[in-house]
Amino acid sequence: MTNLHDPREALRPLFRTALQAAFGPEFADEDPILRSSTHADLQANLAMGFARRLKMQPRAVGEAIAAALPRNEVLARVEVAGPGFLNLTLADGWITAAATAMLQDPRFGVPCATRPERVVIDYSAPNVAKEMHVGHLRSTVIGDALARLLSFRGHEVIRQNHVGDWGTPFGMLIEHLLDRGEAEASAELGVGELSSFYKAARRKFDGDPGFADRARNRVVKLQSGDPETLRLWSILVQLSHRYFSEVYRRLDVTLTPDDIKGESFYNSLLAPLCDELEKQGKATINQDALCLFPPGFVNRDKEPLPLMIRKKDGGFGYATTDLAAIRHRIEDLKATRLLYVVGAPQEQHLAMVFAAARELGWLVPPIRAEHVKFGSVLGTDKRMFKTRQGDAVRLVDLIDEAVEAAQREVRENCKEVDDEETIRELSRSVGVGAIKFADLSCDRIKDYVFDLDRMVRFEGRTGGYVQYAHARIQSIFRKTEKELGALVFAQGLSLSSDSSERQAERALMLRLLGFREAVEAVENTLQPHLLCTFLLDTAEAFSTFYQQCPVKNAAPERRAVRLSLCKLTAGVLATGLSLLGIQAPPRM
C-alpha cells in the first residue's frame, strides 16, 4: 500500500514506472530528486542530470519522463519547464484524501520507525555542587527534544545524564562541607546556592594552604573508598540531584534522577579497563602514561596524538571515563545508536574516543556514534553570553527572566486570560517555550544570539507565534460550540468552490502533509530546526487560511469541513511542539 500521507512517497513509484518505461530497468531506481517548488506544488529535477548519460537534450528527457508517467490519482498536471524541470501539480482529490487520512490517524501521518532502535542520548551533564548555567542550556534543550522525537518515532530511548560527580574538586567541596557543618551546608545547597558554595570552597583552597592540604588528603580518602568520606560525598550528590530535578521541572525537561549516570558510575571500571587494554597490547605506555593512539590524529608536531587513559600518577581522566562509557552503552545497554549532545569544541576529543572504540572493535556497524555538536549562546553584543560581571548566567535566572518577560507580553496581549493563576501558568509555558524554540529553531551547529525581548514576542518566527496559532484554533472551537451548541466535524476534508478560499485551504492541507517528512528529517539529521521551520510555515499557512476562510460563520457543510481542518492543524501543531518539549496552551 502506498503511503497516503506523504506526497513524495506517493510520487516515487510513479517515477519508477516512468523511468523504467522510458529508459529501461537500469534507470528505475534513480532518484527523481523531488523538491518543493515556487513554480508548482513540487518539482522533479532529474532530467538535466540524465541528459548526458542518455545523449539527449535535457528538455527532451523531461518530456519523455512526463509522457511516460502512468495514469494516476496523485498528479493533476505535469509541465516541463526551462531546461527540463518537471513542475508537478498534485490532484486536489489526492490532497484532500491524504489530509483526511491524516486526520483519522492519531499519529497525524507519522508512522513508527520500521526498524526501531535502542538509542542512547547523552545530554545535559551538569556538575555536582556547581550551578547549572547557560553552558548547559543547549545540550539540555536539544537533547531533550531529540529524546522526545525519537521516542515518538518508536525508538527505545535511554537517557544518560553524564553528571560530573567525581574528581579532585570533591576534596575541597567535602572539606568545605565539614567546615560549614553538614546541616548548614545542606540548607545552603538545598535552596540552590551552589555557586556560592563552590566559590567559597575554591577561595579557601587557593588561599589557605592548610585547607588545601586537607582537601588533597580528602581526595585520597575518597578514591580509596573511605566510608565516611563517601557518605559526605553522597550528601553533595543527593542535594545536587534534587536541585537538577528542580531545574529540569521548571524547564520542562524529561530528565529524572533515574537518568543520571555520572562519572562515578564508571569508577570501578577504569583500572580493569586500562589493565585489560595494556595486557592486550592495545594501549601502550608513553612517557609514563598509558595511551591509545587512534589513527588519523596528530599533534602540532605531526606526531600521533595520544588518548591518555592513565596518567603517569596512576590517575584517570575524562578520556578513560568516556571510553568506559561508550563500552557500557554498547555492551551492557546494547544500544545501536549513540548520541552525544555536546558542544562543538569537544569535537576532536569525541572523534578520538569514537575512533578508539572502533579500533577496539566495540563500535562496529550497525552500531554508530554521532556527535550532536552545537555552537555557543551569544549575547546581543555577539560575544559569549555572560552577566555584566562576567559570570556564566544561571539557568534558573534565565528561566525567571524569560517567564517575567513572557508575562509582560501575556498581560499586554492575552485579554481573554484574566485570573492571576492562569496568567502565571501561561507565562511559564510561553517563556520557557520561547527559550527553547529560539534555541531549537536555528541550525544547532552555529552560534546564536540570545535576545530575550525578541524571543518572547508573539510576532515573527517565534515559539509564541506557533502557540498563538494553536490557541486561536482552540478559540474557534470554544466560540463555535458556545454559539451553536455542538461541534460538528466532517468525516472527510474537501475544498471550497470559491477560488481564493480554495487556495488557502489547499495550501494549508499541502503544508500539513509535510509533517512526516519534517519529523523524519530530524530523526535522520538530528537537526531540530527542520521541525521548527515546518511548524512556523504551518502556523503561517493557517493564519492565511484563517484570514481568508470563515469557520464558525460558514455554511453548515463547509463549517464542518473547516472545523475538521482546524482540528488537524491544531493536532499537528500541538504534537510538533510537544516533540520539541514545548507546551501548546489552549488559550492565550
Added chain:
RNA sequence: GCGCCCGUAGCUCAGUUGGAUAGAGCAUCGGACUUCGAAUCCGCAGGUCGCCCGUUCGAAUCGGGCCGGGCGCGCCA
C-alpha cells in the same frame, strides 16, 4: 604552526545536501478590522551569498587559495 567550525538584506535567521528570479521574520513604508482573536493578513523596498580562481548544462551549496571571527592541538574535566 597544524586542524576544525562559522561568514547570506540594516538586525536575527532559513536555504530540503548541485537546480529556475537566493527566501522568511524583525525594523521602515503602503494597504486590510460594524463578521470566528489585527498577537493577524496582503503588498513595496531592501543582496557583489566575505574575496578570488576552478569543477559543469547550472554553485550560497563541491574543490583550491586568501581575508575576517570563534574554538581545539599529551597528563584540567
